Amino acid sequence: MSVTSDRRRPNLSTRQLHAFLALAEQRSFTRAAAACHLSQPAFSALIRTLETELDTRLFDRDTRSVQLTPEGRLFEASARQLSDDFGAAVSELGAHVQGRKGRVHVAALPSLAAGWLPAIFAEFRNSSPGIALSLSDLLSDPCIELVRSGKADFALASTGAGHAGLSFELLCTDRFFLVCCKDHPLAGEKILTLKKLVPYPFIHMSRNSSVRQALDAALHPLQTQTLLEVDQLATVTGMVEAGLGISVVPALTLFHFERQSLVTRPLAVPHLTRKIYVVRRQQGSLSVAAQALHDLIVLRMRG
Amino acid sequence: MSVTSDRRRPNLSTRQLHAFLALAEQRSFTRAAAACHLSQPAFSALIRTLETELDTRLFDRDTRSVQLTPEGRLFEASARQLSDDFGAAVSELGAHVQGRKGRVHVAALPSLAAGWLPAIFAEFRNSSPGIALSLSDLLSDPCIELVRSGKADFALASTGAGHAGLSFELLCTDRFFLVCCKDHPLAGEKILTLKKLVPYPFIHMSRNSSVRQALDAALHPLQTQTLLEVDQLATVTGMVEAGLGISVVPALTLFHFERQSLVTRPLAVPHLTRKIYVVRRQQGSLSVAAQALHDLIVLRMRG
DNA sequence: CACACTTACGATATTCGTAAGGATT
DNA sequence: AATCCTTACGAATATCGTAAGTGTG
Numbered sequence A, B: 001m002s003v004t005s006d007r008r009r010p011n012l013s014t015r016q017l018h019a020f021l022a023l024a025e026q027r028s029f030t031r032a033a034a035a036c037h038l039s040q041p042a043f044s045a046l047i048r049t050l051e052t053e054l055d056t057r058l059f060d061r062d063t064r065s066v067q068l069t070p071e072g073r074l075f076e077a078s079a080r081q082l083s084d085d086f087g088a089a090v091s092e093l094g095a096h097v098q099g100r101k102g103r104v105h106v107a108a109l110p111s112l113a114a115g116w117l118p119a120i121f122a123e124f125r126n127s128s129p130g131i132a133l134s135l136s137d138l139l140s141d142p143c144i145e146l147v148r149s150g151k152a153d154f155a156l157a158s159t160g161a162g163h164a165g166l167s168f169e170l171l172c173t174d175r176f177f178l179v180c181c182k183d184h185p186l187a188g189e190k191i192l193t194l195k196k197l198v199p200y201p202f203i204h205m206s207r208n209s210s211v212r213q214a215l216d217a218a219l220h221p222l223q224t225q226t227l228l229e230v231d232q233l234a235t236v237t238g239m240v241e242a243g244l245g246i247s248v249v250p251a252l253t254l255f256h257f258e259r260q261s262l263v264t265r266p267l268a269v270p271h272l273t274r275k276i277y278v279v280r281r282q283q284g285s286l287s288v289a290a291q292a293l294h295d296l297i298v299l300r301m302r303g
Numbered sequence C: 001c002a003c004a005c006t007t008a009c010g011a012t013a014t015t016c017g018t019a020a021g022g023a024t025t
Numbered sequence D: 001a002a003t004c005c006t007t008a009c010g011a012a013t014a015t016c017g018t019a020a021g022t023g024t025g
Helices: A014-026 A029-035 A040-054 A070-097 A110-115 A117-127 A140-148 A210-219 A233-241 A251-257 A288-302 B014-026 B029-035 B040-054 B070-097 B110-115 B117-127 B140-148 B210-219 B233-241 B251-257 B288-302
Strands: A059-061 A066-068 A102-108 A131-137 A154-157 A166-181 A201-205 A225-230 A247-250 A262-266 A273-281 B059-061 B066-068 B102-108 B131-137 B154-157 B166-181 B201-205 B225-230 B247-250 B262-266 B273-281
Touching: A014 A029, A014 A040, A014 A070, A029 A040, A040 B070, A066 A070, A070 A288, A070 B040, A070 B070, A070 B288, A102 A110, A102 A140, A102 A288, A110 A117, A110 A131, A110 A233, A110 A251, A117 A131, A117 A288, A131 A140, A131 A288, A140 A154, A140 A166, A140 A273, A154 A288, A166 A210, A166 A233, A166 A251, A166 A288, A201 A210, A201 A233, A201 A247, A210 A247, A210 A273, A225 A233, A233 A247, A233 A251, A233 A262, A247 A251, A251 A262, A273 A288, A288 B070, B014 B029, B014 B040, B014 B070, B029 B040, B066 B070, B070 B288, B102 B110, B102 B140, B102 B288, B110 B117, B110 B131, B110 B233, B110 B251, B117 B131, B117 B288, B131 B140, B131 B288, B140 B154, B140 B166, B140 B273, B154 B288, B166 B210, B166 B233, B166 B251, B166 B288, B201 B210, B201 B233, B201 B247, B210 B247, B210 B273, B225 B233, B233 B247, B233 B251, B233 B262, B247 B251, B251 B262, B273 B288
Parallel strands: A102 A131, A102 A154, A201 A225, B102 B131, B102 B154, B201 B225
Antiparallel strands: A059 A066, A154 A273, A166 A247, A166 A262, A166 A273, B059 B066, B154 B273, B166 B247, B166 B262, B166 B273
16 A cells, blocks of 8 residues: 555644754754754754655754755745744734734715714724725725625614625614704704604705605605705704705714804604614624624614 | 643634635534534634634624624634645645656766766656756766765765765676777787787876776886876767777776777786766655655666 | 534543653764 | 653643533523
């Protein structure tokens, strides 16, 4: 029976590589064994098994001198390279595991991306400066699509619809506020119901925005006087500030409306909420970096 | 007590690498175990050990699906590269060990290089086409210097002087021949002694050649009529053929004198010999390729 | 309940360190 | 005699395969 199997896939370990290199440098079993924290006979056996597995004498050992054979010298270059590459791979992996390196791609609704996330990102960047951050500030559906395709690690979106393969975890329930000019009749109202709002001209977000969808659902069957539909919250700010109309937006967007001439007032409409979900793929864990950012987001929102 | 030592130098084996890659491809412990010729639990333990040593979960294993974690995907690229590099290094080494690849640098006296070695080299090249051959055709001293400096694997030279660190193994004892024109008075002599030669004009090799040194030693105290001293045997051929004089050369150089107009006759001078040695460094073995060529040279000369 | 991974466990192999052996200076 | 590598050997450790356990569709 032939024993060619050993030749085909010798089982080498990094310890053997390290031992080989130590011996090549020290040219002494005794010193190299000490450098490897091994007894000298154990070290000797380590080298012997390496030579057996490679089916070659790597060292000429005269009692008085130890030196590489020509084949050993050939292997030395490979061994050094391999050892370095191993070290680099392990240390790269370690950096990712420890959160010192990595990349996180978050998809989030524009309203969150502009107002609430910046502080979170700043805090995360401060504690994990080695993590590269990407943020896609898009509407719910494109956000979710980025997660599904694997381009984003997770999303902060508002659709609760059951997408197969995705998991939706409720992050928070966003209550709505009236936004109007300081001198608007509604600015002094104690209790703001939807019925009190509808007589006034409205600046709306476009229909595919999460803000608008939550609002429309709550208004039904009331009708508003829609003065304008816009895509960006910043535009709403400008329009309302110019006195063209009022608007209704979730708490997390109030960042856009902190201005002298404007007033923001909570609505007394319990069922008018926008739910924000953390959306991620159902199977497959997050990277260490993504998990850390996820945890921070959840902590700052709920903790 | 902290246990950071495992993190610093994890002991990985090529089997673990191979197992990892098999599982990453097959996405099934059962199939990957089969591919590695292991029982499934043993394979499972192999992966667990790898994850422990790297201090990371590399696979998300739901009972129903197995897939890489983000960190696992990161490591996959490194693992594939490392596995390939290992294979390349081992196979390169194997090729050298089996004599399918390699390089041999021989230093040899010009007289051997031109006449006797070509057939040897041809035979060696035929049986070992992957071995790159170098030949330095120099006088003894430069040949030996190439060996001492490690530039040549071994030399075929004639100095028996004791150089420290070099070993001299007698390869053959070269007897001398008269070379003269077919119509020269000596061409018909039955028994050729040195005394019969000295009256005639001599074409000599230069004093630092091995041929000349052996000859001078044997002549003493006889004196020859030195017509000319030249460096190359081929020049001797031309001079003798032109009828300018006679010469005395070792058997291994007779290749130069196989010509219609010339006669070569053995000398009856037992102590006139040139000894050819195989010179190599005392410690340190020859490469597989060099050893093979060495063995062939010894075999063809002595066998 | 069928399938796939994990845990349990006894048997086998490997690897360790101590101690003795052999060769060279 | 001193030094350095190898061999011998009992002990500790690791790894294997079989079989039982666990969780999910």
